Amino acid sequence: MKVLALAGGVGGAKLAAGLAQTLPPADLIVVVNTGDDFQHFGLRISPDLDTVCYTLAGLANPDTGWGRAGESWTVMEAVSLLGGPSWFQLGDRDLGTHLERTRRLQEGQPLSQITRHFCQAWGVLPTVLPMSDDPVATMVHTAQGVLPFQEYFVHLRCEPQVTGFHFEGLHQARPAPGVLEAIQQADLVVICPSNPWVSIAPIVELPGIKPALQGLPVVAISPIIAGQAVKGPAAKMYRELGIQPSAAAVAAHYGSQIDGGLLSGFVIDTQDAAQAQLIASAGLAVLVTETLMLDAAGRRRLAGKVLEFVNKLPASGVVIS
């Protein structure tokens, strides 16, 4: 089964790692959000892409989910001593990635080619594709004005009240080479438990993606469990946008293919089992299972459950597993 996973940062990286432990490398392609990429200290930083690659390579910091294991912070200490900004933490090993990516971009290499090269160097076997080689910048509309994503997310710790989003450059951007082909060849598209507003939306709103997904098995895993985001501001965003955060709200947000939405199936946590029938009533197949990925076994388990579910995907209705 050829699987295409759409992923943002930490949650997406975890499920991607679970899929990578379950599928032959040739059968998994992970397409990663680059809407939160930014320039800092003159360097191009691709936080989601790096989180996914580090996680797949086994290089990620298991405590934070982002950054690298066994990291040192010598450069940032030197920067801080000079009064430079320390709100975005850049570890020494991680900086090696940003330096070399920046150098290659300035040489004219596209991000997708650089990512392929980095994955080879790090021993990442599945294919990882940035969603686009073109610049797309997620902008967060807030009560404090329109903020670049990392300014909102890291610098201001998601504190400003969100009123909306836009994605600069989105309509001029093309999916990276291989992305549309991967969708065409996919037997299953997995929307990882990433933030629907700022991790998944930039990918699926790229020109050509939504039409290509129509008619394919597309299964999303809810990033909201018991009304809370496992990590990050997804639940807070729903609330501030006037929507009660819940698995059902995420399902409604993505929508069923029957109604022109994205999904054919949806995966919710056992804690949200009471919402299963409501979600299924929109024409979705619903899997109820444990979705928290607390360790490598949890990632593998969820990946296996999702693949098993899709192998016998009902047109709609609830599967508890």
Place this chain on the structure above:
Amino acid sequence: MKVLALAGGVGGAKLAAGLAQTLPPADLIVVVNTGDDFQHFGLRISPDLDTVCYTLAGLANPDTGWGRAGESWTVMEAVSLLGGPSWFQLGDRDLGTHLERTRRLQEGQPLSQITRHFCQAWGVLPTVLPMSDDPVATMVHTAQGVLPFQEYFVHLRCEPQVTGFHFEGLHQARPAPGVLEAIQQADLVVICPSNPWVSIAPIVELPGIKPALQGLPVVAISPIIAGQAVKGPAAKMYRELGIQPSAAAVAAHYGSQIDGGLLSGFVIDTQDAAQAQLIASAGLAVLVTETLMLDAAGRRRLAGKVLEFVNKLPASGVVIS
């Protein structure tokens, strides 16, 4: 006595440190070559400026003369693993400088302001000025073509045969704020034992510098001792340009103010005492003394000798001290 020192990299930094140990901080201004500045990994690197500042701050690596003491190399190891270039060695602490300088430049701060700020943070008491806030790029003409300075100097280890030099942007560049004022207020200008072709020439060829130096006591210390450069390619450059490298050749290269040249005095090593009369015959006061700066005491000693020499500078003739 207000002293203005013109400096390139390691040799210049050492004498500047000797002067800093000898003069009150308010009486010393060091103007540093920026012709060998370049962009690498998207970062702005100012090797001579950093060498001078690190040396004055006591942060320099005493073994290499460049880079920082107790340096670690985590970032470059990560870059190398990704197949990135390692020919220009960037230590972790040193990278902190490049990141923060690049960030401030992109914010629109001029290099001279950034340098002042860095010097405050590092506890450097004398004033250090980049020669210019405008871009000047030393280009080395060689048998292998015209090469950017660091490409010639570090990447190709000074191997290509030199046929000449030019300085891109020089005629549009202005001396940094404070440089011409410092010359006007100087009782003495010291040209440090730096490479005349690529460290001192970019500074003195800047518009307005040479006229401002005329009539001032300007004393250079020969970077050539016994026909050899203490460090770097100066002697090799003289040879390849058809000039036998010697202290006398450097004195002739700079020229006496009597003939429209730069110098009123010249300092040579005791090993070159036999050339003193020849150099003096061009109308220069010549000091013969030990010029090798093997340690902090050697730097202080040479600085003291130069200041003492200038305090009773003869119109010409030889002083042995």
